[in-house]
Amino acid sequence: MAITADDLPLDNSFAQLPPAFYTRLMPTPLPDPHFVAASAPAAALVGLDAQQLANEDFVAVFSGNRVPARAQPLSAVYSGHQFGVWAGQLGDGRAILLGDIPSPAGPMELQLKGSGRTPYSRMGDGRAVLRSSIREFLCSEAMAALGIPTTRALMVTGSPQPVVRESVETAAVVTRMAPSFVRFGSFEHWYYRDKQDELRTLADYVIKAFYPELAGEPNPYKALLKEVTLRTARLIAQWQAVGFMHGVMNSDNMSILGLTLDYGPFGFMEAFDPNHICNHTDQHGRYSYANQPPIGHWNCYALANALLPLVGTVEDAQEALDAYQPEFARSIDALLHAKLGLASNRDGDREFLDDTFKLMQDNHVDFTLFFRRLGKLQLQAPETDAPLRDLFIDRAAFDAWAARYRERLRAENSVDVARREAMMRTNPKYVLRNYLAQVAIERAQNGDFSEVDKLLSVLQQPYDEQPDNESYAALPPDWASHLEVSCSS
Numbered sequence: 242m243a244i245t246a247d248d249l250p251l252d253n254s255f256a257q258l259p260p261a262f263y264t265r266l267m268p269t270p271l272p273d274p275h276f277v278a279a280s281a282p283a284a285a286l287v288g289l290d291a292q293q294l295a296n297e298d299f300v301a302v303f304s305g306n307r308v309p310a311r312a313q314p315l316s317a318v319y320s321g322h323q324f325g326v327w328a329g330q331l332g333d334g335r336a337i338l339l340g341d342i343p344s345p346a347g348p349m350e351l352q353l354k355g356s357g358r359t360p361y362s363r364m365g366d367g368r369a370v371l372r373s374s375i376r377e378f379l380c381s382e383a384m385a386a387l388g389i390p391t392t393r394a395l396m397v398t399g400s401p402q403p404v405v406r407e408s409v410e411t412a413a414v415v416t417r418m419a420p421s422f423v424r425f426g427s428f429e430h431w432y433y434r435d436k437q438d439e440l441r442t443l444a445d446y447v448i449k450a451f452y453p454e455l456a457g458e459p460n461p462y463k464a465l466l467k468e469v470t471l472r473t474a475r476l477i478a479q480w481q482a483v484g485f486m487h488g489v490m491n492s493d494n495m496s497i498l499g500l501t502l503d504y505g506p507f508g509f510m511e512a513f514d515p516n517h518i519c520n521h522t523d524q525h526g527r528y529s530y531a532n533q534p535p536i537g538h539w540n541c542y543a544l545a546n547a548l549l550p551l552v553g554t555v556e557d558a559q560e561a562l563d564a565y566q567p568e569f570a571r572s573i574d575a576l577l578h579a580k581l582g583l584a585s586n587r588d589g590d591r592e593f594l595d596d597t598f599k600l601m602q603d604n605h606v607d608f609t610l611f612f613r614r615l616g617k618l619q620l621q622a623p624e625t626d627a628p629l630r631d632l633f634i635d636r637a638a639f640d641a642w643a644a645r646y647r648e649r650l651r652a653e654n655s656v657d658v659a660r661r662e663a664m665m666r667t668n669p670k671y672v673l674r675n676y677l678a679q680v681a682i683e684r685a686q687n688g689d690f691s692e693v694d695k696l697l698s699v700l701q702q703p704y705d706e707q708p709d710n711e712s713y714a715a716l717p718p719d720w721a722s723h724l725e726v727s728c729s730s
């Protein structure tokens with residue numbers, strides 16, 4: 242049966258918090274809104290049909306032009322550290338929460354991003370451009386398909402309304418979904434205002450709604466800090482393992498649920514360089530690939546600091562925070578072993594991994610292609626190395642490395658077929674390379690959204706061989722070396 246947006250079974254658990262946590266307001270309408278794209282798996286998660294989202298009724302609702310019957314729209318307040326500096330109050334400057342709807346995994350909040358100014362907009366226009374909305378849409382869904390915790394993206398709508406960034410672009414709205422958009426910065430907000438009652442109210446809300454198993458702990462706030470720390474460590478290990486760089490790991494962009502949140506100037510590693518900075522605005526590389534793990538820890542520290550009045554003692558907070566490094570080390574070690582097809586842990590592995598990455602760096606080897614092609618190497622057949630070997634400038638160095646790799650595989654009696662199968666499920670073939678997004682964006686800017694759909698469908702099966710879509714796994718073309726992404730979105 243066709244449902245209308247008014248039938249959406251919306252509730253709003255966040256709206257039950259006291260009024261100080263948000264401002265109730267309406268989205269600002271956009272002229273002539275139109276459908277851009279919808280994600281079938283995201284829609285299915287909340288019992289919707291992606292096809293149906295293209296109809297006028299849903300386009301009106303998800304562009305913010307009409308508020309559905311049961312919505313209680315609001316923008317949340319939060320603060321945060323930006324690039325290591327306390328930035329004070331921020332908040333949903335261009336996002337409006339409509340409410341939450343049921344899903345098998347629990348209630349999912351629906352949030353419009355780019356739906357107009359709010360009391361937290363500061364100097365901003367409350368809008369998002371089509372370019373950045375498509376990037377967020379595609380990457381959210383690509384990350385979910387990779388198995389990495391993330392907010393989801395249900396759909397994108399567009400409008401001819403001009404929006405000024407470095408050049409004049411057009412407006413778009415992306416509908417995001419997550420159990421919660423509460424950030425580390427949501428807690429920092431109350432801590433820095435010395436509002437302990439609000440701090441406790443927020444922590445109690447988060448525990449009750451999202452970490453009910455912690456409510457019975459002797460110190461639930463310490464348990465919350467520890468669990469968030471563990472999730473953050475695991476999340477960042479997963480980012481590192483696929484070469485994902487967030488670009489703006491400010492504490493207001495860190496999810497209290499350990500989800501990848503706020504896709505802006507993100508990127509996937511191509512020619513491997515641990516010092517790569519994907520965000521053109523990040524001149525000092527605070528959020529470079531290699532810095533993501535320590536910055537994740539730094540952000541947990543900022544959260545610990547904010548939760549200190551609830552946790553009680555510095556020792557307890559420190560103890561929870563100390564879970565970060567061992568958990569990150571354990572996670573990344575397991576992920577890297579799997580990426581290399583190694584089933585056991587042996588002496589010398591750490592050194593071998595370091596040498597592998599050093600060789601990749603020296604040879605500017607494409608991160609995704611390296612691991613994918615590595616899976617096809619066979620123990621007894623050196624000729625199977627060719628596609629992998631082609632990625633290296635220094636072929637002799639590669640040959641020496643490959644001999645060492647084979648020796649390591651033999652040490653654990655590795656079996657080609659089994660290893661290959663496992664590696665194909667671990668090392669994606671398809672990731673959202675900047676140039677792929679750029680092609681889809683440029684076509685969309687000319688009114689053709691088919692490439693957004695196509696790319697979305699390719700990225701939905703990132704671990705599968707897709708013979709018809711080989712070109713989507715290719716190295717970036719020369720023109721792509723000039724692509725720059727900045728905070729401008």
Ligand code: AMP
Pocket residue numbers: 331332333334335336361362363364365366367368369489493494503505728730
């Ligand atoms: P971000 O770096 O995108 O996570 O954003 C940091 C803060 O700036 C958040 O409070 C955003 O809501 C706000 N913001 C970013 N862009 C805009 C915009 N165009 N209009 C209003 N607020 C914005």
Ligand code: MG
Pocket residue numbers: 493494503
């Ligand atoms: Mg943000």
